[in-house]
Amino acid sequence: MRTLKVALLGCGVVGSDVARYMARHAADLTARIGAPVEFAGIAVRQADLPRPGVPEHLITTDADELVKRADVDVVIEAIGGTDRARDLITTAFEHGASVVSANKALIAAEGAALHATAAAYGVDLYYEAAVAGAVPLLRPLRESLAGDRVTRVLGIVNGTTNFILDRMDSLGADYAQALKEAATLGYAEADPTADVEGFDAAAKAAILAGIAFNTRVRLDEVYREGITAVTAADIENAKAVGCVIKLLAVCERSADGSSVTARVHPAMVPLSHPLAAVRGAFNAVFVEAEAAGQLMFYGPGAGGAPTASAVLGDLVAVCRNRLAGITGPGDAAYQQLTVSPMAEVTTRHHLILEVAGQPGALAEVxxxxxxxxxxxxxxxxxxxxxxxxxxxxxxxxxxxxxSAAVVALRDMDHVRRVTSVIRVEGT
Structure with missing residues (x-):
């Protein structure tokens, strides 16, 4: 058996866990793949940082040279970002290597071009870890449900925001307090913008919609709202009607199948719905299909070890393909469906208004x-x-x-303030 060589790009939280688990489970990986697998090198920006459990002789700062090596079979990209990662992945394709990535921002923005390049060079591009961490979601959508028709994907795909909203709901904390705790526990980055403003979830929604509906959904076509405007009063209002507030990614196919929508925003979810019980930094996604009905995928959506689990699962699949001389499923976007704007999306809403106590005020509203x-x-x-x-x-x-009704209400003399407008999902 020839040994398959792997190049690892990045050795941060995810990359270092990939390296450690790959060494720890080397015998199992060999049995599952059908051949030994080992690192050809690990590219980092700073070679002198301590990396427990990672062999020092594998460390290099020359990522470009590493991905060009003729003996590299698979490149694992764990550096994040877009431009640099895209260039390195493209170079790896050009030199005959397949790629496993955990980079949702890159796949959402450049997925079509990267799939086309991979196909041109007869190699694989896998990215299960890009959405929902360890939760197996993309492969079931792409393969297990390939004979069905997916109609809706609804879920919590960002652990940081779910942790914050959960703390606001369960402990009565305000947004700032909950964000501070999330940062202390390592759930929130020093700059939490990508999470709390919904950018992270929007990238995942674009990927999910593209795979679920076999059409191209650009990141700028995903409607996005974050959680920074959610107040303690909103949380209490949700409790009063038997709901919790979650940041949801919602991808839907129209009834006639001619268009799709993809959106990320806070929403009230009834306590009777399983998503309402998803606590802490966990992720959960509901998939609705014509034949299969409702399916739920649940588990840890972030962190080094959970993400490494998904990366290594892709590594096994890609290495098996390599040995068999084949490639796995490529770009799923064989349709060109219209992506409808948010204005055309139909949902329920919950509103709170402060109204003057004058005769006829309620009738005017x-x-x-x-x-x-x-x-x-x-x-x-x-x-x-x-x-x-x-x-x-x-x-x-x-x-x-x-939206038009809310604008009109704000112009009314009897309406002092529209204090809250939140969509309702899962009814």
Missing amino acids: ATVFGRHGVSIETFSQRQRDDGCALAMSTYPTTDAAL
Whole structure:
């Protein structure tokens, strides 16, 4: 048996765990692949940093030279970012190596081009670890459900934001307190923008939608809202109606199959829905398909060890392909479906309004909703000294209609403030 050679790019949190687990499970990997697998080299930016459990003789700072080596069968990319990672992956393809990546930002932005290059050189591009960490999700979508028709993907795909919202819900913490705790525990980066503003989840939504619906979904076509505007009052309002607030990635196929939508935003989820029970930094994704029905995938969505698990799973698949002289599934985007804008998406909404206590105020509010085609499903009011607070949930309506109604409400003399507008999912 010839030994398969692996080049590892990056030896940070993920890369170092990949190196350690690959050494720890060398015998099992050999048995599962059908040939020994070992590192040809590990490329890093700073060679003098301590890396427990990582052989020093494998360390190099010349990533370009490493991916050009003729004896390298597979390149594992764990450096993150886009431009540098794209260039190194492309070079690896050009020199005959397959690639395993954990880089969701790169795959969301450059996936089509990278798949085309991999196909041109007859090599593989796998990236199970790019979405939901250790949770096996992309391969079931691409392979296990290949004979079915996926209609909807709904889930929590960012552990940092789920941890923050969970703390706000379970402990009554405000956003700033919960974010500080997430940073202390290592769930939030020094700059948490990618997580809390929804950029990380949006990249994953683009990948999920592309694979689930076999069409190209660009990152800029994914509607995105983060959690920075979610307040303790929003959390309490959700509790009052039997819900929790989660940052959700939602990908849907239209009823006639001609278009899709992809969006990331906070949403109220009923306590009866399984996603409501997903706590801490865990991920969970619901997949709905015509024949299979509802499937749920749950597990740790981030961290070195969980991500390394997914990387090594891809490594086994790619190495098996290498030995068999074949390549696995390539780009799934054989359709060219329209990606509908958020304005056309139909959802339920929950609103809180502060209204002056004047005769006819409630009737005027109802008239505004009716004028914009928004139907109220539930309604309650809490009396205050200077007026009342109205809480209402709508029947499914387009985002455009609801937004127009909210603008009109804010212009009304009787409406002092629209304090909260949150979408409702999972009903």
